Amino acid sequence: MGPTEQLRMVKKLADLDGMHVVVIGAPVPIQKQERARAKCLTNLVVELHGFGVDTLLLEARSANLNRRDVRTVTAARQNLLPARARFHVDHCSGAVEPLLWAANAIAGICRAARLGRSKYRDMLADRVYDVEIDTGC
Incomplete structure (x- = not known):
């Protein structure tokens, strides 16, 4: 995008209701990207739960990687308070959920x-x- 389109995009993001919660993990070595993603996703679940969010929609990847995300969220959910707190994760393509562009942006x-x-x-x-974490990778 050129500067004009970028500015227009940021203005649209500013107009959206709610808060954008971002977990930034580092380092992320190429050979450990999935491990780093899991650590970030675990922290994201905790942060979102703290804001009262109980559903997370992620952009779909392969079926295998989607299952890995679900296992990560399930494990993270075990540490939420109150015990057995409700937290759901699902995947869809960007073509199905247009707001996934906002997360990427x-x-x-x-x-x-x-x-x-x-x-x-x-x-x-x-x-x-936004929250910075050390992935330990």
Whole structure:
């Protein structure tokens, strides 16, 4: 996207209701991407539960990787309070759920801010809650 389209996108994101919750994990070595993803996903479940969210919709990957995500969320759910708290995860394609573009855009905006390009992150300051974790990878 060019600068005009990027600015238009950030303005649309700012107009969306709610908070964008992002978990940023590092390091993420190529050979341990799934492990790092699982650690981030575990933390995301905890953060979302803290905001009263009980459903997470993830962009679909392969059936095998989707099952791995479900196992990760199931394990994370065991540590939520109160015990046996309800938390559900599902997958769908971006073609089915248009708002998945927002998650991708927010992730890119947060990454850019970490790399010193914080203009768009600053514009969304009160709409983005991001947490950095050490993946241990």
